[in-house]
Amino acid sequence: MTRTMTLLYEVYDGLYVNLTNRCSCRCTFCLRSQGESVCGSDSLWLEREPTFEEVRDEFAKFDMSRYDEVVFCGFGEPTEAWEVLKRVAAYVKEAFGLPVRVNTNGQGSLICGRDIAPEFAGLVDAVSISLNTPNPERYAELTRSRFGEAAFPAMLDFAREVKRYVPSVTMTTVETTLTPEEEAECQRICDELGVNYRIRLWVEEGKVTK
Ligand code: SF4
Numbered sequence: 001m002t003r004t005m006t007l008l009y010e011v012y013d014g015l016y017v018n019l020t021n022r023c024s025c026r027c028t029f030c031l032r033s034q035g036e037s038v039c040g041s042d043s044l045w046l047e048r049e050p051t052f053e054e055v056r057d058e059f060a061k062f063d064m065s066r067y068d069e070v071v072f073c074g075f076g077e078p079t080e081a082w083e084v085l086k087r088v089a090a091y092v093k094e095a096f097g098l099p100v101r102v103n104t105n106g107q108g109s110l111i112c113g114r115d116i117a118p119e120f121a122g123l124v125d126a127v128s129i130s131l132n133t134p135n136p137e138r139y140a141e142l143t144r145s146r147f148g149e150a151a152f153p154a155m156l157d158f159a160r161e162v163k164r165y166v167p168s169v170t171m172t173t174v175e176t177t178l179t180p181e182e183e184a185e186c187q188r189i190c191d192e193l194g195v196n197y198r199i200r201l202w203v204e205e206g207k208v209t210k
Contacts, residue, residue, distance in 0.1 A: 009041035018074025044075035079108030106155030117161035
């Protein structure tokens with residue numbers, strides 16, 4: 001395993017922020033078990049977690065006019081580094097005026113030990129939450145969260161709460177992994193929560209498969 005300090009990497013028109021390799025889950029399908037990088041980036045395994053100042057200084061190496069958004073999504077769960085994330089998000093908005101998205105497993109409030117949804121206000125424009133499956137037992141099997149059975153309802157609660165503070169909240173599943181009936185159930189859950197539902201493509205090292 002190659003360890004680097006790849007803090008920022010490009011995916012199409014977005015600049016992605018890799019803050020941490022920690023995660024509350026050990027998903028059976030995690031990209032981290034299938035390679036070291038995403039979309040041709042250098043290894044996203046970090047030598048250590050960066051400070052806010054290190055991430056801020058890294059932006060100077062990129063032409064920020066080329067990007068449509070900044071996305072917190074790396075080889076780990078971004079809310080594991082929540083305090084640094086908030087400072088970086090505030091810096092991105094102030095310095096570049098770009099929209100900020102957080103891709104999360106939705107377990108940030110469990111990770112931080114408090115309801116962090118209100119802390120998204122004014123810092124984050126979009127949140128994408130991995131729903132994975134409408135079935136709590138299946139979710140536990142797939143994600144192997146350290147929070148066990150508490151993870152699924154907490155993830156749903158987070159979606160409901162963060163919708164109050166963030167303009168766009170989307171829950172996702174991966175295409176071809178669920179039956180049409182299961183996808184319909186995901187849509188029903190999202191409708192009940194008042195968030196968007198998106199069936200997304202599977203991404204593997206260096207490319208999107210479809
Ligand atoms: S939540 Fe994301 S980073 Fe964490 S184990 Fe699952 S797929 Fe990997």
